[in-house]
Amino acid sequence: MFLKALKGIGRGKTNKNLIKPFRASFSKPEATQDSVKEKVKNIPNIVEFLNKTRRVAPETPADYTAGDRKKYLIETYGCQMNVADTEVVQAILEKAGYEPIDTSPALDHNEVKARKEAADLIFVNTCSIREKAETKIWNKIKSEYKGLKKRDPDKIIGILGCMAERLKEKLVDNKIVDIVAGPDAYRDIPRLVDLIRGSQDVEDKPKAINVQLSVDETYADIIPVRTEQNGLHAWVSIMRGCNNMCSFCIVPFTRGRERSRPIESIVNEVELLRDQGYKDITLLGQNVNSYHDRMSQDITSSHQNSEGFNELFKTRGGEGARFADLLDKVSAIAPEVRFRFTSPHPKDFPDPVLEIIAERPNLCNQIHLPAQSGNTDMLFRMRRNHTREAYLELVDNIRAKIPNIALSSDFIAGFCDETDEEFADTLSLLEIVKYDLAYLFAYSLRERTHAHRRMEDNVPEDVKQERLRAMIDVFKKNQLLKQMDEVGKYHLMLIDGVSKRSDTQFTGLTDTNKRVVIDNSLKVHESWKDYTSSAGSSLDLTSPSVGDFVKVKIEDASQNTLFGTPICKSSISDFEVSMKDCL
The missing domain is CATH 3.40.50.2300 (Response regulator)
Incomplete structure (x- = not known):
C-alpha cells in the first residue's frame, strides 16, 4: 500500500x-x-x-x-x-x-x-x-x-x-x-x-x-548487485509467487500470485553471468518448476503435470515457454556453467523436464522434491493434492531417467490432527526413499493460512518435538549410508574456497550438491587426457585453485562431507567423456 x-x-x-x-x-x-x-x-x-x-x-x-x-x-x-x-x-x-x-x-x-x-x-x-x-x-x-x-x-x-x-x-x-x-x-x-x-x-x-502485492512485478529489468563473495555462485530469479495454497504455508500471502520473467531476460542475465566467470547458477522461484512465460512467441509448450498429480486450483492455460524450455535454453548457451533450481513442487516434474536434466551434463543431478508427509490423508489435509503412491512413482520415474540423481526433501512433524499412524507413514517414506538431504521441521502455525482459518493446531508441542527427533534419526541414518556409498566414486568438484576448518584444504560442491574436501597442496594434471597419457607421471603437474573444476576420487565420507583425492582439472564436457573411460 x-x-x-x-x-x-x-x-x-x-x-x-x-x-x-x-x-x-x-x-x-x-x-x-x-x-x-x-x-x-x-x-x-x-x-x-x-x-x-x-x-x-x-x-x-x-x-x-x-x-x-x-x-x-x-x-x-x-x-x-x-x-x-x-x-x-x-x-x-x-x-x-x-x-x-x-x-x-x-x-x-x-x-x-x-x-x-x-x-x-x-x-x-x-x-x-x-x-x-x-x-x-x-x-x-x-x-x-x-x-x-x-x-x-x-x-x-x-x-x-x-x-x-x-x-x-x-x-x-x-x-x-x-x-x-x-x-x-x-x-x-x-x-x-x-x-x-x-x-x-x-x-x-x-x-x-x-506492502501492495503485484501480479506482474518480476524485477526482470534490474541487474542485481551480486553479494556472493567468490564470484562463482549466482542466484537468478525466474518467477515469483505461488498459486498452490498449501494449507500450512504463508508464501502465497506474503509473495502473491505466480508470475514469470520473460525467457529472454533470463537468458540475457545468464549470458552476462557466464561472461563474468560464474560457474554455478541457481534458478529461483517460490514454485520454480511451474515457470511459464506466456508472452514467448517462438516457444509454444503446453502445460503438463507429473503423472498422478493434479492442480488444487484451475491453472491459467495457454502455450508459451515452460520450465523444460528454459532449462534447454540456459544449458545450451552456457555449457560450462552448472545449473541448479529451487524450490520446486512435485506436481511440476513432467517427463520433458526430467529428460532435459538427464540429457545435459551441466544440469545438475540434484532435485529437491518436497514431500511434507508420507501419508495420503495428511497430504490432502495439507492441500498437496496427491497421494503417497503418486509421490513414490515420481521418485521411481526420476531415478529411472536420471540414475545418479541426488534427492532432497522437506517434511513437517505434527501438522494439524496428525496421528501416530499417519506419522509412521512419514517415517516409512524417509526409509524407502533414502534422501541425500532433508529439511525437517516441527509444524509452526501461520496466521491467514487455510490451517489457521479452518483447522486446529492440536498436536502438543512435546509430541511435535518427539516426532521431529524421530524423523531426524531416520534421515541421518540413511544419509550416512548414502554418503558412504560415494566412496570409490568419481565426482566433478567446483572448488569454491578454502575450508573453514583448515587452510590446508580446499572445499567445493559436486553436481549432486555434496560438499567435498581435498588437500590443497596436491598437484594435478591439466586435463583427463594428460592424466591418461602420462601413465601416472608426475611431470607437468599444476596446482588447482579456487574456481577450477577438478575431477576427484572419493576416499572417505562423514555425515555431511566427502573427502577426495584430486586427479585432474576438467571441464564439464570433458568430465562426461572421462567417466565413460572409468566404466
Whole structure:
C-alpha cells in the first residue's frame, strides 16, 4: 500500500506540503493507531487479490538519485530468494545514489557492529515461513536496532520481505521501524527513504509503508548487485509467487500470485553471468518448476503435470515457454556453467523436464522434491493434492531417467490432527526413499493460512518435538549410508574456497550438491587426457585453485562431507567423456 501523499515527491527533494497530510495519518495521536490499522485491514485478502490483474506498485523514475552517497547495509535472513531480492534492492539503492557498507562473513563481530553504527540506513530482509524466524527479527528490533536508534535518532531502519508483508500493522506501530516494504515494493524504497529523510521532526517522524502485492512485478529489468563473495555462485530469479495454497504455508500471502520473467531476460542475465566467470547458477522461484512465460512467441509448450498429480486450483492455460524450455535454453548457451533450481513442487516434474536434466551434463543431478508427509490423508489435509503412491512413482520415474540423481526433501512433524499412524507413514517414506538431504521441521502455525482459518493446531508441542527427533534419526541414518556409498566414486568438484576448518584444504560442491574436501597442496594434471597419457607421471603437474573444476576420487565420507583425492582439472564436457573411460 503506497499512500497518495507520496506521489509528487521530487527527485531528491521533499515537498513539505505533502508531508503534513501524510503525517496526519500516521503521527497525530488521535489518528496514528486507528487510521493505519484501518488502512492495513482494507488490503485485499488473497481471494480478492488473485482476482485482480492491475499493476499497483509505482516505479521510481529511471534518473532518481536522492541518495547523496548516504551509506546503507542490508541484513538478509531466510531463503535463497531473499538473497536474490537483497541483490535487487542493492541495485535499486545504488542506482539512486546510496553507498553500500560491506558486512561480509569474513568480518569479525566488532567490525560488523562498527559498520552498523556508521550506516545511515539499515534494511532487514526477513522471513515468515516459521515463527522462530520472526521471533529472531523481533528480538533484534527490541535490542540491537533500538540501541542503534537511541545513539543515532536519524538512522533509518527498514523491514523488507515476507515479514513486512505479513506483519505490516505491527511493524508500522513499532517506534523503531521507519520503513516497511513488501517483496513487490522494492522499486519504491528510494522514495520511501526520501520521505523519512525529509522530515525535520526527530520525535515525530512519519512512517513510510508500501506492502501492495503485484501480479506482474518480476524485477526482470534490474541487474542485481551480486553479494556472493567468490564470484562463482549466482542466484537468478525466474518467477515469483505461488498459486498452490498449501494449507500450512504463508508464501502465497506474503509473495502473491505466480508470475514469470520473460525467457529472454533470463537468458540475457545468464549470458552476462557466464561472461563474468560464474560457474554455478541457481534458478529461483517460490514454485520454480511451474515457470511459464506466456508472452514467448517462438516457444509454444503446453502445460503438463507429473503423472498422478493434479492442480488444487484451475491453472491459467495457454502455450508459451515452460520450465523444460528454459532449462534447454540456459544449458545450451552456457555449457560450462552448472545449473541448479529451487524450490520446486512435485506436481511440476513432467517427463520433458526430467529428460532435459538427464540429457545435459551441466544440469545438475540434484532435485529437491518436497514431500511434507508420507501419508495420503495428511497430504490432502495439507492441500498437496496427491497421494503417497503418486509421490513414490515420481521418485521411481526420476531415478529411472536420471540414475545418479541426488534427492532432497522437506517434511513437517505434527501438522494439524496428525496421528501416530499417519506419522509412521512419514517415517516409512524417509526409509524407502533414502534422501541425500532433508529439511525437517516441527509444524509452526501461520496466521491467514487455510490451517489457521479452518483447522486446529492440536498436536502438543512435546509430541511435535518427539516426532521431529524421530524423523531426524531416520534421515541421518540413511544419509550416512548414502554418503558412504560415494566412496570409490568419481565426482566433478567446483572448488569454491578454502575450508573453514583448515587452510590446508580446499572445499567445493559436486553436481549432486555434496560438499567435498581435498588437500590443497596436491598437484594435478591439466586435463583427463594428460592424466591418461602420462601413465601416472608426475611431470607437468599444476596446482588447482579456487574456481577450477577438478575431477576427484572419493576416499572417505562423514555425515555431511566427502573427502577426495584430486586427479585432474576438467571441464564439464570433458568430465562426461572421462567417466565413460572409468566404466
